Amino acid sequence: MSKRIDVDNLNVYYGDFLAVEDVKMGIDARSVTAFIGPSGCGKSTFLRTLNRMHEVIPGARAEGQVLLDGEDLYGPGVDPVVVRSMIGMVFQRPNPFPTMSIRDNVLAGVKLNSKRISRGDADALVESSLQGANLWNEVKDRLDKPGSGLSGGQQQRLCIARAIAVKPDVILMDEPASALDPISTLAIEDLINELKQDYTVVIVTHNMQQASRISDRTAFFNIQGTGKPGKLIEYGPTSEIFSNPKQQQTEDYVSGRFG
Amino acid sequence: MSTTVTTKEPASGIRRAAAGGQAGDSVFSALSLGAGVLILAVLAAVAVFLSLQALPTFRAPAEEISGGAGFFSYIWPLVIGTVVAALIALVIATPLGILVALYISHYAPARIAKPVGYIIDLLAAIPSVVYGAWGTTVLASSLVPFYTWAAEHLGFIPIFSGPASQTGKTMFTAGIVLAIMVLPIITAMSREIFIQTPKLHEEAALALGATRWEMIRMTVLPFARPGIISSVMLALGRALGETMAVALVLSSGPLMASLIQSGNQTIAAEIALNFPEAYGLRLSELIAAGLILFLITLVVNMIARAIIARYKEFSGAN
Numbered sequence: 325m326s327k328r329i330d331v332d333n334l335n336v337y338y339g340d341f342l343a344v345e346d347v348k349m350g351i352d353a354r355s356v357t358a359f360i361g362p363s364g365c366g367k368s369t370f371l372r373t374l375n376r377m378h379e380v381i382p383g384a385r386a387e388g389q390v391l392l393d394g395e396d397l398y399g400p401g402v403d404p405v406v407v408r409s410m411i412g413m414v415f416q417r418p419n420p421f422p423t424m425s426i427r428d429n430v431l432a433g434v435k436l437n438s439k440r441i442s443r444g445d446a447d448a449l450v451e452s453s454l455q456g457a458n459l460w461n462e463v464k465d466r467l468d469k470p471g472s473g474l475s476g477g478q479q480q481r482l483c484i485a486r487a488i489a490v491k492p493d494v495i496l497m498d499e500p501a502s503a504l505d506p507i508s509t510l511a512i513e514d515l516i517n518e519l520k521q522d523y524t525v526v527i528v529t530h531n532m533q534q535a536s537r538i539s540d541r542t543a544f545f546n547i548q549g550t551g552k553p554g555k556l557i558e559y560g561p562t563s564e565i566f567s568n569p570k571q572q573q574t575e576d577y578v579s580g581r582f583g
Numbered sequence: 584m585s586t587t588v589t590t591k592e593p594a595s596g597i598r599r600a601a602a603g604g605q606a607g608d609s610v611f612s613a614l615s616l617g618a619g620v621l622i623l624a625v626l627a628a629v630a631v632f633l634s635l636q637a638l639p640t641f642r643a644p645a646e647e648i649s650g651g652a653g654f655f656s657y658i659w660p661l662v663i664g665t666v667v668a669a670l671i672a673l674v675i676a677t678p679l680g681i682l683v684a685l686y687i688s689h690y691a692p693a694r695i696a697k698p699v700g701y702i703i704d705l706l707a708a709i710p711s712v713v714y715g716a717w718g719t720t721v722l723a724s725s726l727v728p729f730y731t732w733a734a735e736h737l738g739f740i741p742i743f744s745g746p747a748s749q750t751g752k753t754m755f756t757a758g759i760v761l762a763i764m765v766l767p768i769i770t771a772m773s774r775e776i777f778i779q780t781p782k783l784h785e786e787a788a789l790a791l792g793a794t795r796w797e798m799i800r801m802t803v804l805p806f807a808r809p810g811i812i813s814s815v816m817l818a819l820g821r822a823l824g825e826t827m828a829v830a831l832v833l834s835s836g837p838l839m840a841s842l843i844q845s846g847n848q849t850i851a852a853e854i855a856l857n858f859p860e861a862y863g864l865r866l867s868e869l870i871a872a873g874l875i876l877f878l879i880t881l882v883v884n885m886i887a888r889a890i891i892a893r894y895k896e897f898s899g900a901n
């Protein structure tokens with residue numbers, strides 16, 4: 325169920341602009357990997373190339389290799405639609421489908437490709453997914469109400485339930501708690517800790533305490549100036565990145581001495 | 584107007600700004616209230632005018648009305664003709680308009696989408712008499728082979744029963760002309776709403792592994808549903824009231840089921856064709872017919888609002 329990711333030689337462009345240069349990184353299965361770095365250094369851009377979501381943006385393209393348990397996501401004949409059903413994504417702003425009920429939101433990905441699912445299986449999947457996202461107890465009495473009626477933190481957990489309902493191998497999260505209050509943030513962090521029992525989790529965060537609380541390994545990205553490409557500076561166990569970084573840039577950033 | 588109000592106050596920082604803002608506010612709210620009242624007053628005046636002028640028709644003995652069997656017998660074939668013509672137009676224009684709008688908003692590359700959208704908008708600028716002239720001289724005759732074929736092979740369906748018109752000036756042709764006329768309304772409004780679908784929700788669908796069409800079904804169409812309904816209702820209003828195109832294209836006659844023979848008539852065309860020579864009771868009759876058309880349009884709009892209100896809870900607005 326949970327798979328590892330190996331990235332090699334990856335360059336990402338927006339048109340002619342090289343946004344991320346030459347990334348090489350291995351991400352373990354059943355672990356939480358955090359991407360940190362200053363704004364604009366290409367964390368979101370790189371994250372999106374891991375499930376080919378960058379292809380949604382006109383002009384964006386990636387060169388290089390991304391292997392999911394050894395299979396190249398960019399190989400010939402690989403359908404990005406299939407890639408995205410194996411590698412789910414949670415966004416910065418909670419985005420449940422406003423025209424769907426809570427229940428239909430959870431089932432949205434499952435019903436794609438005209439898959440049929442029996443009423444009983446659907447009920448069970450809705451319950452287990454919402455349980456998995458620590459949301460079941462709060463919504464079990466109003467599954468037929470619109471998802472947009474929930475609080476921001478609940479909406480974000482609904483989005484996580486929707487992502488895990490399709491049983492992906494990997495879950496990508498782009499600053500999933502940055503639009504939430506501290507209590508909802510804590511709920512999301514607890515949830516991420518539980519998710520790594522079953523999934524490979526990759527999370528972008530601008531919050532270094534958050535990275536050190538929840539991740540096993542941390543990747544620090546940096547950019548030399550505007551118009552320059554973002555680069556992976558250092559990647560290692562989270563405790564090392566924060567207490568004993570090898571690169572001066574990393575140390576400057578994690579100690580808050582960043583220009 | 585609001586500038587004269589603000590300059591009266593002495594220049595002194597925050598107070599002046601606040602006072603100016605309040606004066607501007609009250610002027611604006613008075614203006615908008617006035618505009619609202621004016622619209623209602625005009626609407627009421629139209630309704631009263633139609634009712635008063637139509638009154639003699641409702642009072643007159645049945646045998647004095649055209650057809651000699653009372654106003655109801657006179658008007659209901661026209662009502663059905665009107666509705667049928669508009670329905671033919673919508674059945675053709677709604678799916679086509681939505682598909683074209685989707686193509687422009689979500690499929691075509693920008694360099695194709697722009698000109699296509701522009702051409703569709705141009706269609707709306709063509710006067711209806713031009714559509715009528717084109718429909719009667721070009722379209723009608725070119726549809727004759729199709730009507731002949733339909734009468735032969737589909738004649739068992741009442742709407743295609745023969746003998747087919749040899750001029751092509753039929754209800755079906757009128758419906759097609761109306762469809763082309765209302766197509767820009769549906770396309771332009773739908774496209775406007777399709778491109779407003781939040782990127783956030785489109786990406787949510789794509790990230791779940793939706794194809795582009797599935798993404799459109801999950802996010803774009805539900806988001807746009809009230810807008811699509813409004814555009815179709817607007818198109819329906821236009822099709823119900825369209826005069827010139829139908830008057831020129833249709834070779835009118837008594838009500839009949841077949842849409843590919845001469846016959847049938849719509850209220851708007853009936854009024855336009857007969858109004859110049861009408862006086863006395865005949866004039867009142869035509870105005871009464873206009874009143875009926877007004878009521879039909881009103882009911883259509885109310886149904887549209889009811890449909891839109893039903894989807895409110897689940898709309899993107901909350």
Ligand SMILES: Nc1ncnc2c1ncn2[C@@H]1O[C@H](COP(=O)(O)OP(=O)(O)O)[C@@H](O)[C@H]1O
Nearest residue numbers: 338343362363364365366367368369370381554
């Ligand atoms: N859609 C886009 N089109 C063009 N350039 C983009 C787009 N999105 C991001 N960029 C550029 O790519 C670089 C990396 O952006 P991003 O990945 O969003 O950084 P981060 O998530 O680390 O803040 C920035 O220079 C940004 O301006």
Ligand SMILES: [Mg+2]
Nearest residue numbers: 367368369498
């Ligand atoms: Mg970002």
